[in-house]
Amino acid sequence: MNAVISVSQVKKGFRGCDALRGVNLEVPPGVVFALLGENGAGKTTLIRILTGFLEADSGEAQILGMDCRAQSLEIRRRIGYVSDAPALYDWMTPERIGWFTASFYPPGFQARYEQLLRQFEVPAGRKIRHMSKGQRAKVALALAVAHEPDLLILDEPTSGLDPLVRRQFLESMVDRAATGRTVLLSSHQIDEVERVADWIAIMRDGVITLVEPLQELKEATQQVLISLTDPLVEFPMPNGRILNQTANGRQRQLVVHRLDPDSLQVLRNTSGVQNVEIRTPTLEEIFIACTRGDSQPIPAEASTGT
Numbered sequence: 001m002n003a004v005i006s007v008s009q010v011k012k013g014f015r016g017c018d019a020l021r022g023v024n025l026e027v028p029p030g031v032v033f034a035l036l037g038e039n040g041a042g043k044t045t046l047i048r049i050l051t052g053f054l055e056a057d058s059g060e061a062q063i064l065g066m067d068c069r070a071q072s073l074e075i076r077r078r079i080g081y082v083s084d085a086p087a088l089y090d091w092m093t094p095e096r097i098g099w100f101t102a103s104f105y106p107p108g109f110q111a112r113y114e115q116l117l118r119q120f121e122v123p124a125g126r127k128i129r130h131m132s133k134g135q136r137a138k139v140a141l142a143l144a145v146a147h148e149p150d151l152l153i154l155d156e157p158t159s160g161l162d163p164l165v166r167r168q169f170l171e172s173m174v175d176r177a178a179t180g181r182t183v184l185l186s187s188h189q190i191d192e193v194e195r196v197a198d199w200i201a202i203m204r205d206g207v208i209t210l211v212e213p214l215q216e217l218k219e220a221t222q223q224v225l226i227s228l229t230d231p232l233v234e235f236p237m238p239n240g241r242i243l244n245q246t247a248n249g250r251q252r253q254l255v256v257h258r259l260d261p262d263s264l265q266v267l268r269n270t271s272g273v274q275n276v277e278i279r280t281p282t283l284e285e286i287f288i289a290c291t292r293g294d295s296q297p298i299p300a301e302a303s304t305g306t
């Protein structure tokens, strides 16, 4: 199946800052794909390159088979995008904005937009400047999806929204993925991502350090709790990708992706190793291990979602 988003070795620097240091990413169709990362990891920069608002210094980025640099206008017609701070003309009413925006899209836009406003219970005749943050976010979402895009890109869509509005947003995303459309969602909200995402990519310091279907990621990642007889005991590291390791006296804690069971047995039989326990980490613990630990960027050929 063709990837909806395909990014290869994308780099972007600003003065004194390497925001993206070689991003590789493939997003398959029909999924809710979450891009997670701490502040400054590079999520917005990547999204701005995908949507044609920024040019990469090097590398290739494609959406729906089109080049993000050369075909950005066509891409913007085909996708929906809600930024972390949607810009709406605040002297207009949602009704007026819908009428104005409809002129850029094929027939049918306005009817679908008005139907979405009713569904979101937005007061369509009130000026944007008199609306709450949640109401504005709903207008931005209705504008972004009324042309029925194949790909919807949302940058921190629920920050600052109340739980009810957040739930409406999230449910509408899952509904979209269920109809074969794709949603790329950037977020810090691990709990809500865990409820809606099919795929997870974790970004750190301008690179993707982990990308996998959420369910597989949870099944393939384990916490190894090791008790030693003495803090100075040396032991063989189990095989697998060590995402993070911490030490506290005689205790060691590892977060390991694709842990090899044979090497765990070797660890258990090592003299000075008193006890080895295995736990399943939460997504939040995996995220923290990836963003605070010493996990390295994944190789390009492994960062594929197709």
Ligand SMILES: Nc1ncnc2c1ncn2[C@@H]1O[C@H](COP(=O)(O)OP(=O)(O)OP(=O)(O)O)[C@@H](O)[C@H]1O
Pocket (backbone or CB within 6 Å): 014, 015, 017, 018, 019, 037, 038, 039, 040, 041, 042, 043, 044, 045, 046
């Ligand atoms: N226009 C710019 N000029 C200079 N530096 C920038 C610019 N835009 C982004 N950066 C820097 O690039 C890095 C990545 O920023 P980016 O906004 O992509 O991160 P993010 O993951 O979206 O963060 P957040 O979750 O806080 O929104 C940061 O160090 C940021 O300061």
